[in-house]
Amino acid sequence: MPEKTKIGVFGVGHLGKHHARILNKIQRADLVGVHDVDPQRGEEIADREGVPYFSNAEELMEKCEAV
Secondary structure, three states, X not given: OOOOEEEEEEOOOOOHHHXXXXXXXXXXXXXXXXXXXXXXXXXHHHHHHOOOEOOOHHHHHHHOOEO
């Protein structure tokens, strides 16, 4: 089986929260974290999906192969 692609979601508003949820269910995707300018919303979605919240977008970008 091919390796999983490390993916981050930048912006977890109306559509981004759905992207995070769906990516978290794809077998060949590894949702490594989320970022949002609203820390409360970002942390809420990160907790819901069981991934880290990154307050610094550059730090999340370093962990990703795709966004």
